[in-house]
Amino acid sequence: MARMHTRRRGSSDSDKPVTDEPPEWSDVDSEAIEERVVELAEQGHDPSQIGLALRDEGVKGTPIPNVKLATGKKVTEILEDHDADPDLPEDLRNLMERAITLREHVEENGQDHQNRRALQNTESKIRRLVSYYRGGKLDEDFTYSYDAAKELLD
Incomplete structure (x- = not known):
């Protein structure tokens, strides 16, 4: 697809691996992940920053490569469920x-x-x-x- 305000095409990126299950080595409970997501949101992090923090720091020392695979919900859905979603997207x-x-x-x-x-x-x-x-x-x-x-x- 072309870029919005130029006539050039977009740059290609690598795709995420197609998988339906979280990796075996990332066996953190989904409730602990949701608690960590809400905690990071209360500290003032945006949803994308929360995803990066979970990927890098993880929960209890275990990285979370993909929140949706681990919990079945996106970060923004978790925030909406706990009434911690930001006022603006x-x-x-x-x-x-x-x-x-x-x-x-x-x-x-x-x-x-x-x-x-x-x-x-x-x-x-x-x-x-x-x-x-x-x-x-x-x-x-x-x-x-x-x-x-x-x-x-x-």
Whole structure:
């Protein structure tokens, strides 16, 4: 598939091995994994950071290569079950942070047309994500604006 804002194709990556069961050496109880996920979320980690922490540090010293295989649920599903899910989806939050920094940069450097275009692309992507999440994870009347994003992230 082509990239969203250029005419180039995407870069290829390696695929995860196709498997239905967690590895034999990772025999941690699913309840312990869920407790660790909620603990990391309460410390302020995003779902992707939680997955990396479980992969690297693990639970009780045993790494967890794939949370979904070990527990049957994704990290975000575990967080929703324990009412520890973030108020904004992680991808939308990251894009809003990027848009805020780009907007501040463009205000200081008015002749930077490349970053002005990057800001337009980022805000366009935010609007598409907002329409995707509206009604589910976001309020029905939520609309993106720079001021609203700055207020949400502070």
